[in-house]
Amino acid sequence: MSRRRLFDAGTLRHWPLPSLGPGCDKESRGRVLVIAGSREIPGAALLSAQAALRAGAGKVRVATAQSVAMHVAVAMPELQVIGLPETREGGFDLAGLSLLDKALEQADVVLVGPGMQDEEAAIAFAQALRRRRPELPAIFDAAAMGAASRDPLPGPPVLVTPHAGEMAHLNGQTKASVLDDAEGAASEAARWWNSIVALKGSTTVIAEPHGDLWVHEAHNPGLATAGSGDVLAGLIAGFAARSASLVQAAAWGVAVHARAGERLAGRMGGMGFLASELLAEVPALVQGLAAAERGEAVRINRPTDAAPAIPVRRSAG
Known part of the structure; x- marks a missing residue:
């Protein structure tokens, strides 16, 4: 029987991330491989990678366009960066797949798509990756999402992260019809x-494919800004690296992303904050949620810290 659940950040206190323990090291916190960016949008790779680290992942590798790989590495020294050969249209050439064998072997989760150009190349690259490591938890975002919608993929279900316009593009509906019945x-x-x-x-x-739904409401127009989706995708990847299932990682990513936006809106106003400014809010939010689940009194000096939990509900069906 399928279920429909409402959730928010408060709900996550009763759905804690897998425990890491006081003696954990960067290996036990998980490795993320982010395949993202392009010569026109290199910042998407940086936003996703930093979000994965802010969510608690131990190590993040980024594979990005060869033309901007050095710039990405210099901009964020915490990363190992792999430069991939590009198509004429700015996508990733399939010839670069062999450069990722070691990274794929060592990764606990892979995120593909933020900031990638040349949709056809992105889809082909994501499909080829999935055939190479079908068991690896995978998140397909932006241009890579068509890899899931066009052909059956091997292995367990991947996670795709469309907004309404992207969903309409993927399934041939209008954006209005998607919004009318999300x-x-x-x-x-x-x-x-x-x-x-x-x-x-x-x-x-x-x-979920078997029918379960998780529903989150957050009316924060400030989150509708360039790069916000890249941050969300990276958060989900970071939580998945910490051994959360893709569904739990998505729920944590969505709720933490929304709460970070609420905090920025409380300090800066409802619109005008940057996607990159969400990142600094994440560690304290995650720590606060974890401490609340353990029953500890932790004071985080931020506005809107005490939003109530939305109860879990079952549908009549």
């Missing part, structure tokens, strides 16, 4: 694509 659109896509679908918006719906 739960139905996400559920149908999850079933047909055999994927976990996180349909983003003021109401975000996480749909």
Whole structure:
């Protein structure tokens, strides 16, 4: 029987991330491989990679366009960066797959798509990656999402992260029809694509292939800004690296992303903050949620820290 659950950051206190323990090291916190960026949008790789680290991942490798790889490495010295050969249109050439064998072997989760150009090349690259490591937890974002919607993929369901416009592009609907029935659109896509679908918006719906739904409401227009989706994708990857399932990682990513936006809106106003400014809010939020689950009194001196939990609800079906 499928279930429909409402959740927010408060709910996560009762759905804690897998425990790392006081003696954990960067290896036990997990490795993320981020395949992202392009010569026109190199910042997407940086936003996703930093978000994964802020979520608690131990190590992050970035594979990005050869033309900007050195710039990405200099901009964020915490990363190991791999430069990939590019197509004429600015995508990643399949010839670069062999450069990722070691990184794929060592990764605990792979994120593909933020800031990638040349949709056809991105889809081909994501499909080839999945065939190479079908068991590896995978998140397909932006231009790479068509890899899940076009052809059946081997291995367990991947997670795709469209907003309404991207969903309309992927399934041939209008954006208005997706917005009119977000739960139905996400559920149908999850079933047909055999994927976990996180349909983003003021109401975000996480749909599983077998019918379960997770629904989050956050009316924060400030999050509708360039790079915000890259941050969310990176957060999900970081939580997944810490051994959360893709569904739990998506729920944590969505709720923490929304709460970070609420905090910035409380200090700076409802609109005008940058996606990169969300990142500094994440560690204290995650720590606060973990401490609350353990029953510890932790004071985080930020506005809107005491938003109430939304109860878990079952549908009549």
